[in-house]
Amino acid sequence: MSIPPASSTVLPPTDVEESAYTPRKRVSTARIVAELWEARDLVVQFILRDITVRYTQAVMGFAWALLMPVLIVGAGLVFRIVIANLSGTESQSSGVASLLVKALPWSFFSVALSTATQSILAYANLIGKVKFPRESLPLASVVGQGTDLAVGSVFVAILMPFLGFSLTWNILWALPLLAMLIAFTVGCGLMLSCANLFYRDVKYIVQVLLNFGVFATPVFFEPQMLGAKFGAIMLSLPLSPFIQGMDVAVVRGHNLLQPLSMPGSKGLVEVWSPWMLGYAATLSVVALYVGLRIFRRGSAHFAEMA
Amino acid sequence: METTLVFDRVWKRFRRGAVHDSLRELIPSVARRLSGQKRPELEERDFWALTDISFEVKPAEVLGIIGGNGAGKSTTLKILNELMEPTKGRVHSEGKIGSLIEVSAGFHQDLTGRQNVFLQGAIMGMRKAEVKQKFDDIVEFAGIAEFIDTPVKRYSSGMNARLGFSIAAHLEPDVLIIDEVLAVGDYAFQQRAFGKIKKMATGGIPVVLVSHQLDRIAELCTKVILLEKGVVKASGTAAHCINEYLHPPEDQQMEAHNHTGIRFEGLKSLNGLAISSGEQLSLSLTGRSLNESYPMGWQLAFHVTQEISGSELHSVQSPQRGVLLPLAKHFEHRIDLQMNVMPGNYIVGVVLWDTETNQHVLHGPRVKVEVLDRLAFWGSHQLNSNWTEIV
Numbered sequence: 069m070s071i072p073p074a075s076s077t078v079l080p081p082t083d084v085e086e087s088a089y090t091p092r093k094r095v096s097t098a099r100i101v102a103e104l105w106e107a108r109d110l111v112v113q114f115i116l117r118d119i120t121v122r123y124t125q126a127v128m129g130f131a132w133a134l135l136m137p138v139l140i141v142g143a144g145l146v147f148r149i150v151i152a153n154l155s156g157t158e159s160q161s162s163g164v165a166s167l168l169v170k171a172l173p174w175s176f177f178s179v180a181l182s183t184a185t186q187s188i189l190a191y192a193n194l195i196g197k198v199k200f201p202r203e204s205l206p207l208a209s210v211v212g213q214g215t216d217l218a219v220g221s222v223f224v225a226i227l228m229p230f231l232g233f234s235l236t237w238n239i240l241w242a243l244p245l246l247a248m249l250i251a252f253t254v255g256c257g258l259m260l261s262c263a264n265l266f267y268r269d270v271k272y273i274v275q276v277l278l279n280f281g282v283f284a285t286p287v288f289f290e291p292q293m294l295g296a297k298f299g300a301i302m303l304s305l306p307l308s309p310f311i312q313g314m315d316v317a318v319v320r321g322h323n324l325l326q327p328l329s330m331p332g333s334k335g336l337v338e339v340w341s342p343w344m345l346g347y348a349a350t351l352s353v354v355a356l357y358v359g360l361r362i363f364r365r366g367s368a369h370f371a372e373m374a
Numbered sequence: 375m376e377t378t379l380v381f382d383r384v385w386k387r388f389r390r391g392a393v394h395d396s397l398r399e400l401i402p403s404v405a406r407r408l409s410g411q412k413r414p415e416l417e418e419r420d421f422w423a424l425t426d427i428s429f430e431v432k433p434a435e436v437l438g439i440i441g442g443n444g445a446g447k448s449t450t451l452k453i454l455n456e457l458m459e460p461t462k463g464r465v466h467s468e469g470k471i472g473s474l475i476e477v478s479a480g481f482h483q484d485l486t487g488r489q490n491v492f493l494q495g496a497i498m499g500m501r502k503a504e505v506k507q508k509f510d511d512i513v514e515f516a517g518i519a520e521f522i523d524t525p526v527k528r529y530s531s532g533m534n535a536r537l538g539f540s541i542a543a544h545l546e547p548d549v550l551i552i553d554e555v556l557a558v559g560d561y562a563f564q565q566r567a568f569g570k571i572k573k574m575a576t577g578g579i580p581v582v583l584v585s586h587q588l589d590r591i592a593e594l595c596t597k598v599i600l601l602e603k604g605v606v607k608a609s610g611t612a613a614h615c616i617n618e619y620l621h622p623p624e625d626q627q628m629e630a631h632n633h634t635g636i637r638f639e640g641l642k643s644l645n646g647l648a649i650s651s652g653e654q655l656s657l658s659l660t661g662r663s664l665n666e667s668y669p670m671g672w673q674l675a676f677h678v679t680q681e682i683s684g685s686e687l688h689s690v691q692s693p694q695r696g697v698l699l700p701l702a703k704h705f706e707h708r709i710d711l712q713m714n715v716m717p718g719n720y721i722v723g724v725v726l727w728d729t730e731t732n733q734h735v736l737h738g739p740r741v742k743v744e745v746l747d748r749l750a751f752w753g754s755h756q757l758n759s760n761w762t763e764i765v
Contacts, residue, residue, distance in 0.1 A: 109496050109500075109501050109502045110496040110497060110499075112496075112502075113492055113493045113496040113497075113502075114493075114496075116489075116492075116493075117482050117485060117489070117493055120484075120485060120489065121482060121484050121485070124484075191480075194480050194497065195457075196452075196457065197457075197473075197475055198455075198457075198473065198475075198480070198497055198498060199455050199456050199457055199471070199473070199499075200497050200498075200499065267395070267396050267397045267400060268395055268396050269396040269397050269398055270397065273397070368458075368459050370457075371452055371457035371458045372388070372458060
């Protein structure tokens with residue numbers, strides 16, 4: 069009906085100064101954290117929504133929270149029996165306790181990360197319409213998954229006396245370890261949820277990595293089973309210090325400030341070093357910082373992608 | 375807070391379609407780029423959704439933005455809402471921006487109405503205490519008090535929309551943005567919603583309103599801009615912009631080289647340009663016939679087309695209704711039609727038609743008519759169906 073105006077195809081005039089008209093301002097990380105604190109009611113609402121839906125809908129209720137760890141323990145036991153049969157050795161009795169304690173953080177990480185990865189895309193409709201701190205979506209996914217972790221921990225605490233735990237104060241190491249794990253997972257969740265909006269196949273890659281990750285980190289294996297060299301490689305993978313720390317402190321009652329070595333088939337293998345605490349702390353701080361920065365850069369384009 | 379909303383020489387560039395949607399596409403393309411092969415068509419996919427848009431809304435001003443599909447209204451709103459950043463230009467506002475849009479997008483179907491009010495309230499930036507305090511008002515306004523503890527998946531779409539609107543309407547923003555929410559729910563709720571919007575809009579804060587309901591724009595806005603393909607085509611009073619929108623100036627240009635002897639003067643609606651589906655539209659056609667005789671077969675005709683698709687729904691030549699081509703006089707005709715069509719935009723145009731050659735001789739005036747969804751139905755034809763319970 070009408071001719072398109074010529075100006076709709078031209079570029080902006082060059083006299084518009086790029087510097088004065090570049091709107092993007094860098095927001096400091098402290099400011100992002102403050103914004104999220106301001107939006108804490110929103111994060112709580114997202115968490116409540118997820119929990120309500122998960123626990124009221126699922127027939128099994130709270131048992132749902134235990135399903136994943138129990139499955140992992142089951143898989144781990146089968147796995148160990150197979151290995152023991154192949155190598156002709158007795159399978160260890162401390163196996164169940166150790167598997168259980170390591171299955172909790174692993175299942176937390178794996179479920180939290182896959183829900184967080186999809187959190188932004190799942191609410192694309194909302195993101196295109198309403199402004200709210202976008203970080204709250206992956207953050208709530210991860211923290212909400214923390215309730216499953218809490219339920220699982222209570223369950224483990226009840227079972228402790230029966231599974232032959234050494235009850236020492238070193239069990240308290242679990243608290244900082246889990247706190248760091250949550251921070252690490254939030255950081256990864258921020259990065260991946262953002263990436264998944266731009267590249268829709270990220271969630272498949274995450275799923276594949278998580279499926280293999282259970283073998284690469286000390287969930288099923290213990291470092292001494294692999295020998296000095298491969299044990300060290302396994303412990304250097306990002307999720308290992310959290311999981312290994314739980315095992316060493318909670319099951320073996322070891323002080324994490326002291327190194328620990330265990331006998332393997334070819335001599336002593338170091339299964340814990342105090343440095344791994346520093347490694348875990350660095351991982352969580354770096355992941356959180358990088359996650360917040362990447363997410364904030366990406367979130368400027370969310371409404372265009374969604 | 376005294377705050378002025380400023381939109382200063384704003385440009386926004388988009389890509390047609392995402393460049394890479396998956397890593398599977400990204401990796402080969404990066405490899406190509408590294409090996410020096412270019413894909414020039416990528417550059418051509420850029421287009422400017424907004425070009426050099428400026429306006430200012432002072433406290434107590436209500437700016438209306440009108441324009442067809444793809445004019446840039448939604449992009450403008452998204453930039454105002456800080457959902458997008460402009461490619462160039464500056465946007466300035468202070469305080470809390472409240473957005474009155476039709477949202478029940480944040481609703482979770484398995485949660486109850488009550489739970490969703492708190493969830494949606496939080497998404498829209500309300501603190502929990504604030505939602506608590508306004509909770510009763512929100513529910514009462516939505517008119518769903520008895521269903522508030524029912525999961526929203528059992529709500530009708532109207533109840534959903536009413537609750538969503540009601541939450542948004544209880545924000546207390548410093549700047550208010552209203553996007554096309556004037557047609558939410560049934561007729562009674564629409565009236566109530568419009569009253570609420572009017573109250574919010576006249577509360578002394580800057581307001582930006584986007585709507586296709588031109589009568590509402592005319593009623594609420596202190597000034598209007600007309601966007602077309604990302605450019606401001608007109609700005610000023612509501613009447614001026616609406617007129618520009620409905621009667622593009624091309625019509626007048628065509629008048630200049632008109633040697634037919636028929637001079638159309640106007641095609642005006644006698645009952646507004648936004649009417650409900652199934653209602654009657656009355657148009658008045660005026661003009662002047664200069665000649666005593668015209669070539670055989672020349673007749674007046676009008677046709678109704680759908681704005682987006684351009685497809686013709688209906689056309690009539692005046693002799694079919696017993697009206698002959700006026701000879702050497704000033705004429706005034708009245709055209710009545712039942713708009714028994716889907717809600718949407720339609721164009722009614724008058725032409726001088728040659729029935730011998732089956733071609734138009736002269737394009738006459740046209741009006742754009744907005745058909746509103748007030749008697750909801752599915753399908754392609756409005757049959758004004760009634761459903762009455764007898765027993």
